[in-house]
Amino acid sequence: MFAVYLGCLGLLLLYYLYQKTYSYWSSRGVPFDKPFLIFGSFFDVAARKKHMFDVIREIYDKFDTPYVGIYILNQPTLMVRSPELLKKILVKDFDKFVDRKVALNESVDPIAANALFNAKDQMWRGLRAKISPVFSSGKMKLMLPLMKECAEDLTAHLEQRAGETLEVRNVTKKYAVDIISSCAFGVNSYCLKDDNSEIMKFATKLVDLKSFVRSFSIFSYFFIPKFVDIFRLTLLDKVASDYLTQMFKSTIAERQKKNIMSTSLVGVVDDILGSCVDCQTTSKWLLKALAFFSAGNDTISMTISFTLYELALNPTIQDRLRQEVKETFAKHGDFSYDAIYEMKYLDMVVNETLRKYPLTSFLNRKSVSKYTFEETGFTLDKDVAILVPVAGLHFDPEYFPDPEKYNPERFTEENKTKIPPYTFLPFGEGPRNCIGQRFGLLVTKLALAYTIKDFTFERTATTAVPLGLDPGSLFLENKTGIHMKVVKVQQ
Ligand code: HEM
Incomplete structure (x- = not known):
């Protein structure tokens, strides 16, 4: 009998705890999405x-x-839908939402703890100020020759495989890893030239979004930070990060030996590592460098792949883009920095890709103190996670009519002004937006300009239409890859 009482008491206690936890929003008068059990x-x-x-x-x-x-x-999380409130959170009252709600545990994961993306308040401010100049347009121009070498390797790679049906994500990832290794670390990774490149192997392993352990770790980093402490999870794969750290370390050692601190080994550029070694201790910088390596290569390669996918499905858009690319090339004789920025249609195409395929479906912040929304009088507690539903905003027909349609015309000079602010957020917004935006856009456009000039991309029976997103991946990724035929353009 006593056991039955105890059991009932236990059940009552559980019910009480459940009610207490999951009435957080209803007790505050906030409309909420009904939770499914726990x-x-x-x-x-x-x-x-x-x-x-x-x-x-x-x-x-x-x-x-x-x-x-x-x-x-x-964990109660506030999904903010209103662009006006987003302006406050991301920009106007940024100081109250300076941090992201992500795990941070230096002893478990020093790489994540030292990454700009995860850093908190004061540490973040210091880091951001130091890193920002690395992404100036002046620095981009200096890096352009290195980027162009990789874009030429990309066309050479496609040339060899012309006529074949390719999984393009695999190819664009090689391009992105080559560019980041080269621009950021002064290391030539030769992924496009060498199918067995070690760097490529470890770059893939670093954030292998298909592995259960990696996706559980990444999910926990964003949504259940306690698991990171309990299970000692790391954001990046340990074996891969150890390998890459070792490789970058030897690069630095070689630089120091040759006394070339601010030029990359491959030759020309005042690269990220070069300019940063002076301002921090080497080991801390290695950790940051590695975080850049992972932030950069998937975002860039996926944006290029989704663009090629849409171009294969929309030959008219592809032809128009090719015409602009060819005309610009003929005028400049080269894809210079100015030539890339002159191509308006290319810009429209890339923007539309980023609208339809925002790689991170959401942005996140947290309230660092109590905060009252003047509009509604609702006071948000300290430390509550904020989720910005980029995926929802980008497909809201009020802001983007006929949202499933891939339509670069949304981004003409005139139409752009009709898009309400804070509804198009592929790189986030405000002081904590993507620091690599200029770099990412430049190398994406460069790859598209080089490839579209010389090749057509065609839909085949193996091209997945519509795409089936891989639920295990944090980023947008098609389950079966992105396949299309690549054909050399007759000049
Ligand atoms: C097409 C390419 C890219 C896309 C779509 C993209 C997207 C984003 C987004 C949505 C954020 C969050 C912004 C926010 O919370 O407001 C972000 C942050 C960040 N990105 Fe990117 N990114 C790209 C390329 C890159 C590259 C190439 C790098 C580095 C080389 C990079 C480094 C970072 C870093 C360090 C942050 C955190 C910034 C901070 O907290 O201060 N990203 N990115």
């Missing part, structure tokens, strides 16, 4: 049934309120 709103994501991109869109579409309370497991 899993909250992201059960399908955790169970790998749906991609986060789709789940965020579904919740965004279910409501029309300025914000929605959701639970990620037991």
